[in-house]
Amino acid sequence: MHKIESKNVNFYYGTNQALKDISLSIEKNTVTALIGPSGCGKSTYLRLFNRMNDLIDNTKLEGQILIDGVDIYAKSTNVDTLRKNVGMVFQKPNPFPKTIFENVAYGLRVNGVTDKKFIEERVINSIQQVALWDEVKDKLKKSAFELSGGQQQRLCIARALAIQPSVILMDEPTSALDPISTAKIEELVYELKDKYTIVIVTHNMQQAGRISDTTGFFYMGELIEFDQTKNIFTNPKEERTQNYITGRFG
Amino acid sequence: MKTNYKKFQEKFIEGLLMLSGTVTSLTVLLIVVFLFSEGLGVFNKKPIDDDFNLTIHAENRISKLSPSQVKNIFDQKIKNWKEVGGKDEKIILFKIDDISDFYTDDQLGKDFKNLSWCINDYIVKHRGVIAFFSKKYISKNFKGKILDVDKIKVSEFLSGDEWFPTARPVAQMGVKPLILGTLWVSLGAILIALPLGLAAAIYLSEIANSRIRNILKPLIELLAGIPSVVYGFFGLVIIVPLIQQLFNLPVGETALAGSVVLGIMALPTIITISEDAMRNTPRAMKEASLALGASKWQTIYKVVIPHSASGITAGAILGIGRAIGETMAVLMVTGNAAIIPTTLLEPVRTIPATIAAELGEAPNGGVHYQALFALGCILFIITLVINLLVEFVTKRKTLSKH
């Protein structure tokens, strides 16, 4: 069974069709990169996997998206449970106006966990997973805003990990960061692959090449090509893909 | 030539603009100067009418009394001169109205021609006398002693329990009942307005869709635009009788009526400012919360409200400020009794209402007039503190963002 499956997905903002007939499948414990020019629908597509687009008025979805074989848009699906299972990391670091500790504990608390010991273990564990522990262990009670941008982004990843999702969505997670922080996050993504299935949107071709197993190229709401990353970058079947990755447009 | 002219024109215009830019600062400065020069003047004055004198027997040791001592003497709470440091002698109050009890019409003469003489005579004959009468009845060979009264002290002004500036012989200028009245009414108003306003702000910024918001926001702006005198009138004809009936009171003009009216008036300030603050919460921050499985409501109270806490605080403080400074509405519905309030169901009198009600009757430059300016100073200081507080609260927020 595929981890994620998308079947003939169409998506509309009002009358404007943002996604056209997207079908693909993503395997467990892989990193999938979504690339394409600005406005082609990458974020829109990514946000379908945790039903983030539900929050926008006047949208419509056709087709099916399955995670672990379950239709996530089915009536019987509980959105809370889905979002617990599918974590998300955003373009800009967006910690909450809380302490470092409380940021990571947030997902547990809102999902009804009250056991103090358990929360503490989870928080420490998640911060360790993103290799942030040594940097923050003495200031867990300090505001998360006191961290650097790169640290904040790793904290946001830790925050997503704390509720133990099986899928992690990342929308251009390094676009607001400096090269060193970027490298750290890339390394982290590579390590997280053992435990999680990761889908990442990126504008950075090298990044896609370095960290992903599979790559999907979007263009004007369509999925032009979806293949092993090495194939996409060395031997694309479509001319438009070729043009994009060699930087001729976009 | 031409470029020179152009340069001059540019400079001239810039100068003109700069001048306009300074007008607000200048106004604040002038307000401070005028308010405080008049207001502080009250502490240089005696709380006794310029045209009147307090006189005692020439052999009385006392030469000066404090305003509260005089008041207590005339209220007959002090009955013996030894209580104020004099000889053991019973105090005899003399009021000019009683003159005909002591002297016959003949003695007084036609049209009270001999009044001055009679007064003098009375004072000379009574060792314990204290008399209060107009300066014009002091004859050339007056044998009594004119009693000096202490100036009004700042501490007495601030802590005095009684506000009765037209009281005779000494005006009572204790602002405590007014300050407490102002605080009670404003506090009540904010207790009503804050929960309502916050609820509306949350609804408008997080729950209502854009269509409903576009209808409701102008309505709330309208609420802000209605003049306070109209609110006062509405309070007078609806809220006052309602409160009277509801609590079965002798009069409905109470602190509570003031609080209700002020609460309604403070709503738009609180709603607009806190709603702005909430809407400034980055979308990504809210989405991050939702993506972690939080419900919308959890996101609101765990992320949106903490994030906009400073804005909400600023809104609440400004709301209180509005309430404290509001004049007409309060004047019309609180009953204006200058007593220290013990419940919200009693009439009270606030500082602004006092100024509005009394300034018209206070003679220019007199003690009463200056005392009202001193009230203005208190009000000005309160609003200044409130503004600085808001400045401080919002500044802190911008710091924490970076």
Add this chain to the structure above:
Amino acid sequence: MDKDLKISRKKKINQAIAFSLFTFLSYFIVAILFVILAFLIYKGIGVLSWGFISEMPTDGMTSGGIYPAIIGTLILVFGSMLFAFPVGVMAAIYMNEYVKDGWIKRFIKLMTNNLAGVPSIVFGLFGMALFVNKLEFGDSILAGSLTLGLLALPVVIRTTEEALKAVDDTFRQASLGLGASKWQTTSKVVLPIAFPNIITGLILSIGRVSGETAPILFTVAAYFLPKLPSGIFDQVMALPYHLYVISTSGTNIEKSREMAYGTALILIIIVLISNLAASRLRKYFGKKVKMN
């Protein structure tokens, strides 16, 4: 899993309770507004007539009209704006276009904010001390207009500043880049674009000023003066003060209730019109700007 669902359900119930409470309270506020408006309109509408707005008050202000109060308020609004509008707009231009960020700007801003927070009764005190007594204008249109003008100043400055801020910087750069001077850029490019919003601010401050009572109590307002002023050193009646007088201390409060309802309604109508005009104008100009 079962526990998850239970928690999820609890979350939903909490949210439903909270949201319905907020929705209810919001509509409660709207209901208050409607009660106020509906009541005053219902009581006042019967009083309104041509005579009411065009006749002098008679019988100790228990009958007749409120003509002099209307005219008085119009004069005061006009007079105060004559002062506050140009000065306020110029101050805002100075703040937004000329002065650089720094302590001067911060100071002026702080002072303007402070002035905006000063209670209107304090303006009344100040106007009385400065204009009426010190400058010896007496209780007069001049003193009242200046007092009201000072009160309106921060409002005008703030709305103008916002209007200027909304003008995209590229316009300024383009104009300056073509060799235009600062004032040319401001007067020919920035002001025309900001104009609709500035006018909107003006209209809103007119609405505000026309209802102010406390500042005119001791600077201009006449209790009863059944004739029109002949100069700027005359007193006038004014609508808000008139309402205050006849509803609290008139010769016969019960008998003048009718008049009070009518006056309150006129005041509300002024506010309604100015709010409506402002939003109409904003919409109208908003469209026009977009079309260009």
